[in-house]
Amino acid sequence: MADPGLDEVLARVHRDEWARVVATVARRFGDLDVAEDATAEAFATAVERWRADGPPPNPGAWLTTTAGNKALDRVRRESRRDAKQRQAHMLSEQIAGPPEPTGPVEDERLRLLFTCAHPALAMEARIALTLRMVGGLTVAEIAHAFLVQETTMAQRITRAKAKIKAARVPWRVPDAADLPARIDGVLTVLYLVFNEGYLASGGDTDPVRADLTGEAIRLVRLVRELLPDDGEVVGLLALMVLTEARRTARVSATGELVTLNRQDRGAWDRDLVAEGHALVRERLATGRPPGRYQLLAAINAVHTDAADARDTDWSQVVALYDQLARLDPSPVVALNRAIAVAELDGPHVGLAQVEALAAPLAGYHAFHATRADLLRRLGRSAEARAAYDRAIDLSGNTAEMAYLTRRRDELPAAGGR
Amino acid sequence: MHYLFTVIGDTDNPADDSAPGAIDAFNDRLKSEGRWVFGGGLTSPDHATVTDSRGDQPVFSDGPFVESKEYLAGFWVVEADDLDVALALSADASRACHRKIEVRPFDGIA
Numbered sequence: 113m114a115d116p117g118l119d120e121v122l123a124r125v126h127r128d129e130w131a132r133v134v135a136t137v138a139r140r141f142g143d144l145d146v147a148e149d150a151t152a153e154a155f156a157t158a159v160e161r162w163r164a165d166g167p168p169p170n171p172g173a174w175l176t177t178t179a180g181n182k183a184l185d186r187v188r189r190e191s192r193r194d195a196k197q198r199q200a201h202m203l204s205e206q207i208a209g210p211p212e213p214t215g216p217v218e219d220e221r222l223r224l225l226f227t228c229a230h231p232a233l234a235m236e237a238r239i240a241l242t243l244r245m246v247g248g249l250t251v252a253e254i255a256h257a258f259l260v261q262e263t264t265m266a267q268r269i270t271r272a273k274a275k276i277k278a279a280r281v282p283w284r285v286p287d288a289a290d291l292p293a294r295i296d297g298v299l300t301v302l303y304l305v306f307n308e309g310y311l312a313s314g315g316d317t318d319p320v321r322a323d324l325t326g327e328a329i330r331l332v333r334l335v336r337e338l339l340p341d342d343g344e345v346v347g348l349l350a351l352m353v354l355t356e357a358r359r360t361a362r363v364s365a366t367g368e369l370v371t372l373n374r375q376d377r378g379a380w381d382r383d384l385v386a387e388g389h390a391l392v393r394e395r396l397a398t399g400r401p402p403g404r405y406q407l408l409a410a411i412n413a414v415h416t417d418a419a420d421a422r423d424t425d426w427s428q429v430v431a432l433y434d435q436l437a438r439l440d441p442s443p444v445v446a447l448n449r450a451i452a453v454a455e456l457d458g459p460h461v462g463l464a465q466v467e468a469l470a471a472p473l474a475g476y477h478a479f480h481a482t483r484a485d486l487l488r489r490l491g492r493s494a495e496a497r498a499a500y501d502r503a504i505d506l507s508g509n510t511a512e513m514a515y516l517t518r519r520r521d522e523l524p525a526a527g528g529r
Numbered sequence: 530m531h532y533l534f535t536v537i538g539d540t541d542n543p544a545d546d547s548a549p550g551a552i553d554a555f556n557d558r559l560k561s562e563g564r565w566v567f568g569g570g571l572t573s574p575d576h577a578t579v580t581d582s583r584g585d586q587p588v589f590s591d592g593p594f595v596e597s598k599e600y601l602a603g604f605w606v607v608e609a610d611d612l613d614v615a616l617a618l619s620a621d622a623s624r625a626c627h628r629k630i631e632v633r634p635f636d637g638i639a
Contacts, residue, residue: 230612231616232612232616278634278636279612279632279633279634280530280610280611280612280634281611281612281613282610282611282612282613282614286613290613
């Protein structure tokens with residue numbers, strides 16, 4: 113009979129210990145594939161054994177030992193079968209090899225994270241590998257999250273593991289000189305996971321995938337625990353929690369996107385807002401120049417600080433976007449700045465800045481949605497209608513399409529103003 | 530561990546754009562750091578001959594084995610402890626020869 117207490121323990125231990133067990137076994141055996149399988153087997157054994165005997169006093173240690181034994185069994189089995197190659201490569205070089213020079217922090221999970229997010233892997237492989245090895249999601253769960261066949265996702269992960277092994281992607285925290293760029297690579301992976309959850313693509317998926325946003329936040333919390341002094345890690349966590357705080361207010365009961373200015377601010381998650389604001393203040397207090405994620409978090413802090421959308425300090429938002437544009441002079445940043453300018457200086461000023469971005473952003477749904485909204489506010493209905501049409505075509509998110517469609521259909525009929 | 534650095538040439542721009550002496554300086558560095566195995570630049574793919582001895586008699590034919598916009602312009606074989614070391618070297622190699630570089634591990638070396 114299912115014991116709800118035990119299920120809870122198993123879920124918690126899976127959440128807390130999966131990455132550590134994979135990382136420890138991978139370190140010991142120098143092989144991610146072996147580590148992944150052994151860890152999965154150890155958790156499967158735990159389900160049976162703990163149900164019969166109750167959980168051990170130290171579940172993490174029990175799982176690490178069990179996974180280590182499973183891995184050793186497999187290596188022995190394979191080395192008997194393929195003695196020469198296996199033993200030469202794995203046992204002598206990896207287990208008994210000289211100690212790797214270690215980076216600033218010594219946690220196996222951090223090495224695992226840097227290996228999974230290695231720049232030599234394709235971005236989609238980095239995302240899949242990070243969710244599998246660090247997040248402990250099953251291949252089926254990751255496949256579902258990214259709307260691909262399970263076999264496709266399994267191949268993607270297998271190929272990535274094979275490349276890590278064959279090309280010898282090192283198992284270590286990067287040198288201090290390479291660390292900022294490599295941390296940025298890890299954060300990019302986690303931000304993409306979050307964004308896929310926050311603005312899910314695909315016509316028949318939920319518009320917001322709380323499983324993905326929640327997992328991304330959990331993994332950024334882990335990165336923060338491992339690299340507590342990195343400002344961008346704190347910035348990304350703040351950005352994610354301030355965004356997540358608005359999740360339930362962002363989609364209406366009828367499945368339509370609710371824009372920031374119309375959201376029920378009472379429905380925001382107060383604890384997450386408070387946490388995000390505290391994180392932003394923590395970074396401000398350091399007096400160090402903020403990076404991209406810290407600036408995005410600060411912008412979100414300004415928005416979530418206003419009790420009513422009309423109280424938003426738009427000049428502060430524009431000033432933060434100015435700072436961001438200096439770090440990241442991309443047209444998407446310029447578009448978001450123009451939206452804030454429209455609130456501060458009026459829609460005609462904002463529209464002029466938006467129009468200047470037409471060439472680089474022609475295929476970007478948010479460009480057309482922004483343009484449509486500004487044209488609507490200026491009473492230029494025919495142009496607004498065409499822009500809404502284009503935005504609807506380009507949007508892959510069901511809630512956003514519903515919102516844009518309603519907005520388009522509410523425009524005065526052709527000929528009217 | 531040995532890695533092959535393939536120097537990727539581009540038929541749209543076959544000229545050698547490398548700064549004078551840059552490749553020699555990179556080679557000297559590989560040698561002094563004990564990473565040099567072998568390397569060199571190749572003449573144009575127009576000068577290639579393909580040999581096929583899979584049948585009874587060897588057949589020789591003119592031209593590169595594959596027609597494409599990109600071609601093998603040269604290569605290095607380097608000794609590196611792991612991919613991060615190899616990638617750092619390849620970044621300098623690409624700068625030295627002013628071309629793209631493909632990095633691939635050897636599956637063994639004679």
